[in-house]
Amino acid sequence: MSTVTKHLQSHQRRPEARPQELLKAALDLFAEKGYSATRLEDVAIRAGVTKGTLYIYFENKAALFRAVVEDGIFPVLDKGEDIVANFAGGTSELLSYMTQTWWTLVGESKLSGICKIMVAEAANFPEMAAYFHNEVIVRGERLARKIIETGINTGEFRAIDIEVAVDSLFSPILKLMLWRHSFANYSQSALEPRAYIEKHLDIVLNGLMAGAKS
Amino acid sequence: MSTVTKHLQSHQRRPEARPQELLKAALDLFAEKGYSATRLEDVAIRAGVTKGTLYIYFENKAALFRAVVEDGIFPVLDKGEDIVANFAGGTSELLSYMTQTWWTLVGESKLSGICKIMVAEAANFPEMAAYFHNEVIVRGERLARKIIETGINTGEFRAIDIEVAVDSLFSPILKLMLWRHSFANYSQSALEPRAYIEKHLDIVLNGLMAGAKS
DNA sequence: TATTAATAACTAACTGGACAGTTATTAATA
DNA sequence: TATTAATAACTGTCCAGTTAGTTATTAATA
The missing domain is CATH 1.10.10.60 (Homeodomain-like)
Incomplete structure (x- = not known):
């Protein structure tokens, strides 16, 4: 030696x-x-x-990961909060704009992988999970809630359960992000993410039932 | 020694x-x-x-996992296919019945964890991912497609994009399953899963917009 | 401006624990 | 008594985290 x-x-x-x-x-x-x-x-x-x-x-692996999250996702949340606070148009337009922006900044980028990690490892790293939940998920949900509440208050939307509406609207985008980092190579979609998101919003806004408007 | x-x-x-x-x-x-x-x-x-x-x-860890999937999920898919093939009522009722049954057999059981595993590990175990995708996801999607196609054919549903409709309907249930095994301890929902699913179906079937029917 | 001393960025090689998979041996059972 | 379920102890590898040693860079001094 x-x-x-x-x-x-x-x-x-x-x-x-x-x-x-x-x-x-x-x-x-x-x-x-x-x-x-x-x-x-x-x-x-x-x-x-x-x-x-x-x-x-x-300091260690966990600290590195935390830094990655802070460096990558916090600015996006800042931007989202800014958009919601300053948007002028209708709620449907805001929803469309927000989801497309989210897709550009997170879905298309490597950041969408963070989401998969957290779902995957939350059970084994409770501290990390709690941190991510409080700093990212709660903040994101608050944003989504605010949009839907506005829609209800202006009379644009029905008075549905807000918690459920948030998920009805955003879960497919979550799925899109998760799939990108898991089954992307096996499931070939006919649609681009942006078109997919627009069609999805159309369904949730207007409903699946025949006779629902436009 | x-x-x-x-x-x-x-x-x-x-x-x-x-x-x-x-x-x-x-x-x-x-x-x-x-x-x-x-x-x-x-x-x-x-x-x-x-x-x-x-x-x-x-034989090894991978074989054990595969056996767990086959033993757990295949019977549920069999049952689902049986329900769809033999259901008498309307498509909305079928959707509701299917999602609640799925929740009972998969969501509530340990099987929902399989889903998380696959999302989490697909990238590192491509063979496992391909297998799961072909034997479970494709089969499940085929089932969902069939229901929605029926709804469109009977005139109950609008002629929307079927791929998107499948996700609009089932992604929140996917999210429910994933959350159960990740952030469950941190995010306290006001709703029970079954009530959540019913409210979600109401939103997607009838739409978020005010003026959409019932 | 040239020399040298101090600092800290950086590397290579190591440690220790964890875990998939193997094997020699034991003992239940037909 | 022959078979084989089951065990206990092992091997080899992987990897987070550590540390002793090396050198690029800065700045003080001649």
Whole structure:
């Protein structure tokens, strides 16, 4: 065992850039493989460093994951809250705009993988699950509720159960995100996500029954 | 290291009962922890045997999981196909009956955990994912399609996109199943699943818009 | 401006625990 | 007594987290 090890390569030192590069690599791998199956060594290699370096910037695997969530999802929620607070048009238009924006910023991006991870690993990492639930899900649901409440208050929507309406509207988009990271290669859909979302909104807004309006 | 080991206990030999007991124990643990995080030793112990015995009855972990799926879900799909083939009433009633039956047989049972596992691990176990997709998801979707096609043909439903309608109707139930095994402890719903499902069907059948019928 | 001392970014190699799968041995049962 | 269910102890591998050692970079001093 040679204690005198040759270090053949010289390594750039860029302490400002490392955290973001590690977060990007981590998001890629977490989204692809899930939490447990992602190896920190792979994350490090993808970011162009070794595992030891990763531990300089992040305390442990859980802290890295938390940082990925905060870095990726919080800005999207901020944006969503901003849109809802400032939107001028009708509630149906807001719903359509919000879901399409969500799809662009989350569904299409690697962030949609976070959602799969949380469903998958919540039972094994209760602390992580509680954090994600409180910081992301609750916040997202509050946003959705607000939209539907507005629709009911303006008389645009019927006075249905808001909790259920939130899920009737957003569960298919959740499914779309989950499928992208699970069965995408096996289930070939005839539709693009954006068209799918529009058709879905049409169904939920206007109903399946013949004789329902427009 | 004593090669001469004392075997203090005497062990019952019940080769007929073992497989079912192992399947039951495996379903419990898979549903609770997921696929990777479930240890075969724990499955064996819960079934009252040791790990070596498990390997007498199942070739490996993947084979055990496959057996759990076949043993648990195939009978439910059989039953679903039977119901659809023989139902007499209207399509809305059939939808309601099917979703409630599904909830009783799958949602409420440990089987709902299988769904979570597949979403979670599909990317890491492509063979398992392909199998599950072809044998369970495709079969379930075919069933759902048939119901909606019937509704359109009888004039009960509008001529909407069937693929989208299937998801508009069933995604919230999927969400209910996934949540049961992930965020259940954090998100307290005001509604029981059965009431939730009825309200959801009301929304999708009749629409969210004010002025849509009944 | 050239030299050198201090700092900390970074690496490579290690540790320890976990777990899928194997096997030699024991003992129940037909 | 022959068969085989069942066990206990093992092997090999994987991986999060640690640490001892190396070197790029900064800045103080000559």
